[in-house]
Amino acid sequence: MNVLGSALGDIYSFAIYCYFPVALAVFVFGCVYRILRMVFFWHRPMKAEPRRRGAGAVFIGLIRTFLDPILFSLRYRKWGFVFGLLFLHLLGVIPLIFLLAHHVAFFAYLMPFYSIVWPFAIPLSATSSVLTVTAPIEPYSQMSFTFVNTVWGPLTIILNGDVLTVLALVGTSFKIGTKIYERFVKGLRNARITDILVYAILLEVLITGYLAARHHPPTPVGTDIIVYRMLMGLHVLGASTLLAILPFTKYWHIIFGYWYGKFHEWYDLRVRRGAV
Amino acid sequence: MSHTQLLQTILEEVKKVVRWEGFDGKRVDEAVKRVLAGIDVVKLHYLENCVGCGACAPSCPYFYVDEKYSPVNKAEEARRIYRKKLTIAGMILGPLVEARLPKNEEDLDRVVEFVYRCTNCGACYTACPFGIDSGALMVLMKSFSTVVGRVPTIMAFLEAVERLEAYKEIPALVNAWKNVVDQINRELGRVVELDRKGSKVLYLPTLIDVISYPKAVVATAKLLDKLGLDWTMPSEPIGIRPPIAVVIGLSDRAKIVLKRVYDYIESIGPEIVVLIDGGFVYPLLRFELPIRLNVKPRFRVMHIVELLVESIEKGRLKLKYVEDKVTWHPPCQMTRRGGLTIEPEYVLKVVSRGFRRLPHHGLESYCCGGGGGIGCITFEFIEAIAKMFGVDAKQLISSDKERRFIEETEKAYKIALKRKIDDIKKSGAEIVVTACPTCMRTIALGAKLYGVNVKVLHIMEYLYDKI
Structure with missing residues (x-):
């Protein structure tokens, strides 16, 4: 069977046309399961009168609820802050997943409203991102989107797939390393084996994505399309696996755990108890 | 019944509950049921959404005693039980997904050690990037520990005395x-x-x-x-x-x-x-x-x-109005758990020009390390209670194993409180005003241990001659 001129038998086609829809279905099922589980554990308690500090205090409390742990981490867990929050999250997977131009194109294809993100999109390669700053000339060819004079300005030099992926790789490797050290050297059980496994999947996604984007390994006649499709296939397989396991693993924090936790803490400590 | 007879009856009741040796499967089953019954939607979040990043660790006073006492590592005890009993993966895969019930004496000893290295101060709650209150999970584990019998006799005794209103006698x-x-x-x-x-x-x-x-x-x-x-x-x-x-x-x-x-x-x-x-x-x-x-x-x-x-x-x-070099130690329960973050400092500023904040104050205040009953698990406290109630102090320690536990807890307590004492020292205060009797005893002990010359007073004691 040919799909878009290629055999469905190769990894790429399998990943895109078979595995991804299944992963998406598992993801949706998982999300519904997790949310319903919380609903079943919910009951309406009788609550004490909240302390009323005023709207200003409540608003500042909301900002501090999100900001304080970051500042705390910066002061007391510097390595965790640099490699975990900065490299892995803020400069790594978050912009890579949501802003990398190729991902924006893919998401906008699946969900047209995602096109609104285009003005914030970042290019794939470090070379083209440097050129958008040092030689900001609109390409001659007709392109739906160019990275010249975007909102990121000179930051584009850093904000590109190559640089951010390297940071994310460093961050993920650091996390895997520390988890192994904490678990097997220090004997701490909060470093869970399942965490190491899900980080390994993330590492696979990052490595295959990076290699595919760089068209590695090079061949004397240019890109080997078979190798490229295999790497992209592995990248999509890994990413789809992450999507499928997201509701059942620590990655649940991306779409629910983090937000529920912080908003609950804000309500409990800042709104109800009135801490300022 | 005379008060001596009444206390002996209570001590007999306490003896039946306290069990520091062995492993009683029936009690463990009952304790597991208690843990599961205590789970609501919020605790479900605490149990499920921890990513194990360890960001909470430096917030805990007992982390500075040993890394294994970080909130995330201690709370893992509750998570293991939860996974084993209430998750499909845990039921099928067990230890592979860190799902396991306590199954021997060593496990029970570890649980009691962990629960009495948590003051439930709430510092981990605000430090956690996901708003997870590990203290709340340790409270669940405390119920587990007490039901299996790993409970300090002094605490079980005081609880019974209060519940039965024997203190009135x-x-x-x-x-x-x-x-x-x-x-x-x-x-x-x-x-x-x-x-x-x-x-x-x-x-x-x-x-x-x-x-x-x-x-x-x-x-x-x-x-x-x-x-x-x-x-x-x-x-x-x-x-x-x-x-x-x-x-x-x-x-x-x-x-x-x-x-x-x-x-x-x-x-x-x-x-x-x-x-x-x-x-x-x-x-x-x-x-x-x-x-x-x-x-x-x-x-x-x-x-x-x-x-x-x-x-x-x-x-x-x-x-x-006075000029005392006075500071406010915010008791965790009143501040983080109670929301009174600014009121005491407001009062002290009105009273003294010499008021100074502790370097770590308000929601970021350091816990003194004595909460959660830990401040009561010392030989000195046990002897004082025995004297006050007219019972033999030996009756308030059930076995050699419990005695060793008290020794270890006291040792950890004296290390954990140092961080607070250092903070007080940095403030340059001569008077520490607070409002919690446990904090008062802990800070006074720490000041004595680490050679800091401060007077510790309840806020109303301090205001006695200023009203």
Whole structure:
């Protein structure tokens, strides 16, 4: 069977046309399961009168609820802050997943409203991102989107797939390393084996994505399309696996755990108890 | 029955509960059921959404004793039980997904060690990027530990004494209460009508207040009179520090005592209930009473500092101005759990030009390390209680194993409190004012241990001659 001129038998086609829809279905099922589980554990308690500090205090409390742990981490867990929050999250997977131009194109294809993100999109390669700053000339060819004079300005030099992926790789490797050290050297059980496994999947996604984007390994006649499709296939397989396991693993924090936790803490400590 | 006989009966009851040796499968099953019954939607979040990043670790005073005492590692005990009993992966894959029930003596010993290395101060709650309150999970594990019998005898004893109201029969305690009431009458120059129904304000000191800082109890009465409030107080204590049962994780027993307190308050029918204890009693009566008893109270629970702020702001109270080098130690229960983050400092700033904040204050305040019953698990405290109650101190330690546990806990406690003492030292304060009896004892102990010359006072004790 040919799909878009290629055999469905190769990894790429399998990943895109078979595995991804299944992963998406598992993801949706998982999300519904997790949310319903919380609903079943919910009951309406009788609550004490909240302390009323005023709207200003409540608003500042909301900002501090999100900001304080970051500042705390910066002061007391510097390595965790640099490699975990900065490299892995803020400069790594978050912009890579949501802003990398190729991902924006893919998401906008699946969900047209995602096109609104285009003005914030970042290019794939470090070379083209440097050129958008040092030689900001609109390409001659007709392109739906160019990275010249975007909102990121000179930051584009850093904000590109190559640089951010390297940071994310460093961050993920650091996390895997520390988890192994904490678990097997220090004997701490909060470093869970399942965490190491899900980080390994993330590492696979990052490595295959990076290699595919760089068209590695090079061949004397240019890109080997078979190798490229295999790497992209592995990248999509890994990413789809992450999507499928997201509701059942620590990655649940991306779409629910983090937000529920912080908003609950804000309500409990800042709104109800009135801490300022 | 004489008070000696009554105490012996209680000690017999306690002996049946406390078990530091062995592994009793039936008790473990019952304890697991308790843990699972305590899970609600919020605790489900605490159990499920921890990513194990360890960001909470530096917030815990016991992390500085040993890394294994980080909140995330301690709370893993509860998560392992939860995964094993309530997740499909845990039921099928077991230890592969870190799902496991305690299955031997060593496991039970580890649980009790971990639960008494947590003060439930809430510092990990605000430090956690996901808003996970590991302290709440340790409270669940405390119930587990107590049900399996790994509970300090001193704590089980005090809980039983309070629940059975045996403290009303102990001469030393009865006299302590009577002396304070007499002193109040003398200071006010009138006889306060106790238990007066229909009073607008019910002043509710407990036995621990009377024993730890009688001067503060008297100062509060003076303040209430000075403000011209229509107030009364109980003729006999409503508890030692009600409900002590929460400190050993027994919510059902806490409910019995809490209901008694609630019924007493209702019988008086006040608009305001005033407390001076800034420990767990405050957030419990202020925020948790409606949840635990499923009632909507008609009264408002206030800590004395709230009343002070209100009175100062409305110009009803003028305080004598001094220049003391004074600081405020925020008790975790009153501050993080109770939300009174700014009121005490406001009062102290009004009183003293020399007021200075601790380097770590408000929500970021360091825990002293004595909460969660840990401050009571010392030989000195056990001997003091034995003397006060007229029992043999040996009866308050069930076995050599428990004795070793007390030794280890005391050792850890003395290390954990150092961080707070260093903070106080940095502030340059000569007087540390606070509102929790446990914090007061802990800071006084730490100051002595680490050679810091500070006086530790309850806020009302400090204000005694300034009202």
